[in-house]
Amino acid sequence: MSNYLKYILACILFILGVYLVSGMHFQDALWVYLLLIVLMIFVSIVGHFSMRWNFHLKAFVGNKNETQKIVAITFDDGPNAVFTPDVLSLLEKFEATATFFCIGQNVIRHPELIKEAAEKGHTIANHSFSHSSTIDFNTTKGWLQEIEKTDAAIEKVLGTTPITFRPPYGVTTPALARAIKITKHRVVGWNIRPFDTTLKNKKKLVKRITRQIKPGAIILLHDSHDRIPYILEHLLLFLRENNYKTVSINNMMHDAS
Ligand SMILES: [Zn+2]
Structure with a gap:
């Protein structure tokens, strides 16, 4: 599994974890989820440009x-x-x-x-x-x-x-x-x-x-x-x-x- 897939999986699990811990009040913490998703996309873009991260390949x-x-x-x-x-x-x-x-x-x-x-x-x-x-x-x-x-x-x-x-x-x-x-x-x-x-x-x-x-x-x-x-x-x-x-x-x- 590439580092990229591991990262996406970790992000999904983390967001799911936040959702469960917050008592599943999705609407109350909408901005938290949005922030996490924006952060996830930002890191993905940086990973595309940084070979040092070995994001997609070694x-x-x-x-x-x-x-x-x-x-x-x-x-x-x-x-x-x-x-x-x-x-x-x-x-x-x-x-x-x-x-x-x-x-x-x-x-x-x-x-x-x-x-x-x-x-x-x-x-x-x-x-x-x-x-x-x-x-x-x-x-x-x-x-x-x-x-x-x-x-x-x-x-x-x-x-x-x-x-x-x-x-x-x-x-x-x-x-x-x-x-x-x-x-x-x-x-x-x-x-x-x-x-x-x-x-x-x-x-x-x-x-x-x-x-x-x-x-x-x-x-x-x-x-x-x-x-x-x-x-x-x-x-x-x-x-x-x-x-x-x-x-x-x-x-x-x-x-x-
Ligand atoms: Zn060139």
Whole structure:
């Protein structure tokens, strides 16, 4: 049973309990029931957006037990013809490794970039095919198409399919959970999210990331905007100065299991 179902069941039992304890005077405490229902809906919505809660499915969001100074840098939404080459050059300069959660339709547009990334030792992972803004309303079948089409696009270039998937916007739903049961991908989240696509101040973004760095952290970045070379360079400088090493998501998950 998913954490979501357990939560709904607990809420129903709690509301029923309040009803029984209150002597079944439903009308007298109507506002209490309304408040409980609103709270229940609010927590459900937050749970959809928080992979850390493992509400609908179990996601890997970092290794809390890691003792070595290692972190996983991840890039979502690429490959991007303008910014992915800069990211790859910086990673090479600092001898760092990263994981790229790619959008299937971008893989079809720029297969040479994921080929180059994989040849340089980086990990290529699945981040849906369309990254549509309404993707969380998908049925199980819709999610399956999103995941399988991206796997196929990556396999066509690399000859292998990714073992990890990150849902766009970090939103999880029961339909996605059912699809993942079929595709058997490991779902990966993060524990450092600087909001690099929305915040414009590069220095603030670097500070936001570096102050949260700890062993076993997963950093969520995007190789899709013009601030990324600055952010990545300063992050890599910080990691080098503080003796941190970068690892792929697959290696971090392997160490955690
Ligand atoms: Zn994304």
